[in-house]
Amino acid sequence: MADTSMLVRHPLETRRTLLAELSAELDGVALELEAPLAAVDLRLDPAGPGPAAVAEVAGGPLPPQPDTWTGLAAGQALRLGPDEWLLTSAAARPEDWEFGLDEAAAPFGGAAVDVSAQRTTVRVRGASARPLLASGCAIDLRPASFPRGRCAQTLLGQAGVLLVALADDDLQLFVRPSFAGYVVDWLVDAAQEFRRPS
Amino acid sequence: MQLIACPWCGPREEIEFSYGGQAAVAYPADPASLSDEQWARFVFFRDNPKGPFAERWVHSAGCRRWFGAVRDTRTYEFLSVGPLSATTARTSVLPEATP
């Protein structure tokens, strides 16, 4: 009898334990699934009063620079393009998050679309987090080039990802759920290099 | 193996981009008024110079924005990139192709 409860779980929930066990055997790398977040894709003219109006509802300012993110009251605002942001919230319900932000953006010709389930998140932590990712990600991940506050939509292996620098040794990967299995398989495989000698 | 400067995201690997061919091939204002010959020109015919070429590119794996570029098809070197509107005025930026 399958579970019919409307519980929200990570698409890779069944691998959570495996990742924890693996991380315990690794030197300087920990892989972890993050809890699902409400998220909208916000399209808005960056010039003019729109961003400020949205910021009030979002709970923090929208990042003005390309490929950067800022913290919101309960989430993040990640700049995806000239007129595009991903706004996340760990507190709001997806439909409320979309409604509120859309209402704020609409007067300025903007729009917010619920994409909470369109991406899922994997956290990569540790001193070797960047070398691990550098085995499949071509962008310059040196901390000086990709410090806390930066984000980038790019490729990890063959999958598109949104890579977010939380700290020198702490990065987030947003990935389409359909690719999440591949990405985690990929990370697990790459992480073998970082196993502690047994 | 180019490093292409997305006007928004900065330099990224070629593999993140898709090629859109010649820039500034406008959709005809009134296709119905075109002869078959003129319509075929729009649908199928594109310049193919050996030398600088005004092109369209899109940062598929990044911001997904289209942009314009002038690239030398002999060396593959990007001579300039910018918003589409800036490079589509190709008569002003595109030198004659050298034979």
Added chain:
Amino acid sequence: MTHAGTTAPTTAPTPPGADLPEHQESLWRSAEPKRSYDVVIVGGGGHGLATAHYLAKLGITNVAVLEKGWLAGGNMARNTTLIRSNYLWDESAGIYEHALKLWEGLEEDLGYPILFSQRGVLNLAHTEQDVRDSVRRVEANKLNGIDAEWLDPDEVAKVCPIVNVSGDIRYPVQGATFQARAGIAKHDYVAWGFARRASEAGIDIIENCEVTGFVADGDRVTGVRTTRGDIAAGTVALCAAGHTSVLLDMLGVPAPLQSHPLQALVSELLEPVHPTIVMSNAVHVYVSQAHKGELVMGAGVDTYNGYGQRGAFHIIERQMAAAVELFPVFARAHLLRSWAGVVDVTPDASPIVGATPYENVFLNCGWGTGGFKATPGLGWAFADTVAHGRPHPLVAPFGLDRFVTGALVDEHGAAAVAH
């Protein structure tokens, strides 16, 4: 545990390279351009040289072949020498099958050991749609009198035991089409064989002679301007492959061509391991093993326009991944050399052959990745076209006008794979 992968040969056999034929003692005269020719062929690659050869057979020998660099140094020197005729549409099957029949007698015709080896080609199918498209092509081939078979995975393994036909790879092999008469030949030998015959017939082969312009008089072209002087021409035949657009721009003739880099590579010499040719469009790889033992492989074209005769390495890497996936035994082979040619690609992946707005200028281009295999067939039909001043029926469907009428010969839509 011992796991020796190979065993030493028991006897000292003939050295593997001992039986390859030597080149001829004489090849072609390096001619000085004359003032005037009945026919000027622009482009000294396979198509230009084959056209010259077949013109000579028609008795037309006051002909010059102009090559801007060294003879047959463009795509002819860079291709992976695959010959087959298992194309989908009647029009394509017609020209490629005619070519294949000529290939079968070419060694004798040229008196040159071109090493034509009919070892068959497998076109692998990896998805349900691949299977449908493959069956469609096999059935069309049969009805056109072209040898073709559909093989299931076990039969594929019998033809080529090193193909991984197990069901647990990412894109399992669902089967393959097989054309037994397909094969490979030595590209340089082919070009030189044509050049030698043409030269013997009195045709001038002129290297380091780049066309820089045309002299036009109304709707006729009276001559070509070259880096070695002006040359008057009764008829001009363009066979410049990837550089055709450069010539057409001089003539002011638009054509739907885009020139792209196409990469290829070889391994070191290896003992025979791969008895046939395998192509897989789904995973973008094709491979044969040449006479001396090197694996010869090609990939898809680089996406952007380029005349640089080099491509991006990630395409090679992806191709290696596909090769190792399909042929686990290739894991240990080594990439020895990679290179690129410049292929001219058309919107329907079929060539453009025939008339131009100039009544005495004939066009042959747009062969994309299919030029080598068509060489004798095209040369034969194009010579006839040039000699009679109208498209030969075999090339008639490939005129420029098809882009206006919509009568395309769409060879990528229906899985008659490129190369």
Added chain:
Amino acid sequence: MSRIEGYGRIDRSRHVTVTVDGAAYTGHPGDSLASVLLAHDARPANTGVKLGRPRGIGASWTEDPTGLVQVEEPFPEPMLLATTVEATDGLVARGVNGQGRLSEVPDLARYDRLHTHCDVLVIGAGPAGLVAARTAARRGDDVVLVDDRPTAGGTLTGTETIDGRPSLDVVDEIVAELTTSPNVTHLQRTTAFGHYDDGFVLALERRTSHTDDGGLARRSRQRVHRIRAARIVVAAGAIERPIVLEDNDRPGIMLAASARDFLHRYGVLAGREVVVFTSDDAAYAAAVDLHDAGASVQVLDARATAPTLWSRRCADRGIAVTANTHVHGTRGEDRITAALVGPERREVACDLLLTSGGWNPTAHLFSHVGGRLAYDPSLGAFRPAAPRPGVEVIGAADGTFGLADILRQAGGVGAPPANEEPRDPTAVLWRTDGDPTRQFVDIQRDATVADIARAVGAGMTSVEHVKRYTTIGTAHDQGKTSGVIASGITAELLGRPVEDLGTTTFRPPYTPVAFAALAGRERGDLFDPVRTTPIHDRHVAAGAEFEDVGQWKRARHYPHPGENMTDAVLRECAAVRTSVGIMDASTLGKIDVRGPDAAVLLDRLYTNMMSSLKVGRVRYGVMCGNDGMVFDDGTVLRLADDRFLVTTTTGNAAAVLDWMEEWLQTEWPELRVRLTSVTEQWSIFAVAGPRSRDVVGAVFADLDVSNEAFGFMTWHDTALDGVPVRLARISFSGELAFEVSVSAWYAPAVWARLLEAGRDHGITPYGTETMHVLRAEKGYPIIGQDTDGTVSPHDLGMAWAVSKKKPDFVGRRSFGRPQNQDPLRKQLVSLLPTDAATKLPEGSQIVRFADDGRLPAPPVPMLGHVTSSYHSAALDRPFALALVKGGRERIGEVVGVPVAGELVPALIGETVLVDPEGARRDG
């Protein structure tokens, strides 16, 4: 034994045993396979590829054209140079006859890639590279230093003095400094093999080649470093050039510097009786060092006078030096026994002949990226001719040979000083007089001076032609020692200057790279991403067979025990037609289209009118390319005046979004529309069949699902436990059907609830194959299966979906071309095999049916082909869809379908075979 005490950087306290051609040899850690063999006066049992003559070891590193071996243990690998294989205990190898052999033992090793960005990449850790790297590191640059040998130092032997100290002490000191610099990555055993645009260099690191165990299982065996550098310093040194002479392919003939390298690196004396034949100063160092190590040495200098300083050094040691003398040939069987000296071909006994004709700068990495090389007659070699931005070539790679000069070039004013050594000019000497048929230019290809002469005689004037005629430069070593000589000899024979001819182009890779290394981790499951839906696990648990659709795994059918696909599909079809089935349609592409001009954009991109669609309603739409051929199809839901939800086919989801964005951004940027992919935001389940209303009504109790309240092609929003859900009356099966859309977060629960609610009705999960049958019974085409890019909407019988009111939309103009008016265009029809038994294979061709039922001899004109073919549970017979020339005019006609040599008659009919009135769907 030829191991000399006091020499070499091997660990003599430990021993390794290697087996070559069945014989065991002992060596030491630090040895190469070649040095172990030379230490035992042995060689691999190699023979030439064409002539079968014996071959030895001709150099000490990657330039060796002859010492190829097949490694059998511990890791089988074909065609490796004995000089580059590190001697590890248990290594088994054998000589080769010019061809390697691929092992059938699976390669289970790991290979990976690493992307590195740096300010400066230095290629080569010889004196030039080390000093350049240290200089950059002290400046604070991020530095990557790569070198292909196991240890740094390049050609330094330890006999030189830098900064008043032994050179190798200085090397150690610099290496130590680099090792402790946090901004330096220093990689030995790492070959930069390709240089591409924008400072991109690929380098292969051999990570386990020096370990006995083949490496830790989890460590990658080899790694491709993908390095992006702001500045590249090529300090790759130079390769010594042999002098071609008669019978120069015999074992025991070697490059002079290589003999010195074997001595100083491995403590191996490659011969006892040594003749050094040179036209360059550097070989004297070999003469002196080999003498000092115990060999009997004489020097024959091709130049008119021998260099003064070196002559004195030789004289001090009693080494005979004869100037103005050539070696013209050799004697010997398996090994050289004598050199033939002078015009009289005087036999001079020897077991080692060293030749040196100068040095070829290793400028390959400069040339790969388009750097121009020019012939320098003073070197007899090609060197970088003009600078390239971002690339510097220094040291011997640039043709700078004196150590003091090299250090100055690499380190500027801060460079450590070295003694200035006077150097006499190199005399360019490609070959000496002798029988050209036995003068080997490319020893690996068995290509001789006579072959070049034949090529030139045949009319060849280009080095590219000569290379192809003779095969010179195409072997494993890619002409490292033979290329320039071939140009030189060709020029000589043609009577033209070498600079006129040029050299052939250097192409990547610099040295061969294993396919598996380039494949990296893209093998097996990681070859290409597998995409799965949120309820993939449920399909697996239900025993689904999967189909690859693009990168997606889609459930194709759910066989019960003992069922084959045909059985399962018939059962699933019957369930949908008689009760209720459920399918996971989550892979369909979904695009949220928003903005005041959303309807305008859709009107331009779909063939049919979308602006007239009312909020709350759904419309099927077709998209064409500019060529008027069908590109995709799907449903469009109007969510609000300014908001639509567009669905696409699974395979085209990305392409359709890209297509829409391209038009919007590049052609109509004035349109106020935003496109957002929501493909994975919304999971879609199709609930289809006469009982679907019961199931949906039970789960979504708040919703009135009656036909009156919820008509065909409308949608309604509802909620389930507070979670928003959208239902749409869309049917791809021809049955009463609902598509249930819910956030993918809740997909597993909603799927489970639908199954639970349908249990009493026998709800049956069905897969793509069943879906294909059901839609085909209704004549609905699958884009990409029933179309192939040459099919217009009219060809599909969908003129009804082509707006006649809109003045234009993408593709419209192409419908007017002559070819589109041809009455013989292929049109979609159904085909019923008249025997009601044969399932026509998909892809079958269609021809005229001959009265005798036999297939005529080819060529047979073709009328079309079968695009889809199935057994129908509803019709209880096989049926097909086909594209047939003038098909609709032929309805009622019997055509022939060749199947396994027989002509199967089949009746052409309308495409809709089940419920043509649509009563079931609309009920």
